[in-house]
Amino acid sequence: MNHNLLKSLNSFSVRHLAGTTNTIFTLLSHGTVDICMRAFPTFCRANITKIKEEVFMKKIVLSALCILGFHSAAMAETYTFTPDDFTYKTVHDVAKIAPVVLDEAGKPKTVFLKIPKGNILPPHGVEKGYRVFTVISGPVFWGDGDVVDPAKEKRLPAGSVIVVPPMKGHHWVAAREGDILMQGVVVPDKTFVPAIANKIAN
Template sequence: MFKRVSRIRSGALSAALVLVASVVSADEPVIVLHEDVAWRAVGNSGMEMAVLAGDPAQAAPYSFMVKVPKGTRLPPHAHPDAWRHSTIISGTLLWAFGDTFDEASMITLTPGSFWTEPSGANHYGWARDGDVLAVGTAMGPSGMVPVGTE
């Protein structure tokens, strides 16, 4: 048997985390249908994130999806997660590791492209040509640290 995660009407991350944490256990699988994915805004860039399983605030694995709207530039930043693994599902993302946004150093990630982010590795991206959907897994606790604010 499995528990199905229901849609969350509120955009509050805390509500999403409480619901997901309440159904995730080592003994019980979780299924989240496309129509039940609970998206929340990330900052004011138009980006959205959905936590699918786990709790990014905990020192444990979690799974997530990210929508990046066309034209969004992700400035250099890092995450405190122990590790992150991500895959592009749709769209094209320009991507690079480093402390300064440098278009010339970016590589093109198309659907099926995979990358890892070691803890604290500064990186940046750009959904220059269209919307991007990515899925990932990581080991929390999570957060975002803009370059130059440590």
């Protein structure tokens, strides 16, 4: 019991505080029920029902605010997209490409690449920057060289990663078993993990 608070409260008369119920209700909401009952017995007994209702409602409101505050802090705002949400343009007459992220110069940095089943993206090369492709759906039949030769193709299932260095000749992509969807990212040199860097160096 806080005797100094009780002594201070006893210095007021019920006549002065009877009209200021908010004062008592505020004290009650802060856990000082026992002090209020001892300091203002007449007022508390006469208004016990209202006091209980006020305290109960304050607890409900406080609980609601805590719940809302928790959800407000815990619920992060994210944005989701599917490959079909982007705008595609046709390249090499058979494939479609859609920018997802642009670099500071406004050039595509991350793209989606689609090739319908039965089509072949003809031999072409990369002039600047490494291209890192991840096969999302396929499989992809990938070949290196200036002439399409199915015998030289590698069958790459979904999840495969393809690293294409700049100025290293031509390559082609064939969709022989199904529609192809790949994600491509342009990256600078010397940004690869050792597993990729060592293979490129060799």
